[in-house]
Amino acid sequence: MEIEAVSKIAAAAAIGIGSIAPAIAIALIGSKGSEAIGRNPEAASKIQTSMILSIAFAEAIAIYVLVVALVILFV
Secondary structure: OOHHHHHHHHHHHHHHHHOHHHHHHHHHHHHHHHHHHHHOHHHHHHHHHHHHHHHHHHHHHHHHHHHHHHHHHHO
8 A cells, every 4th residue: 555545544544533532522511511500500600611611622632633633644
């Protein structure tokens, strides 16, 4: 197999596998945050702030995966 084909397959695998964990994390954060707001509506603003911050951190992992895939693809 040529090196270009291998790098394209590796980049696709990195994106495919690396985006699974952040997707699951964001789903769990949203689920548990909604559950917490349902149990204690008075604390909704604090819970929502924590949820948004946690989702941003989980999304950062997906961005790191994208950078690694681009490095594999173009280097």
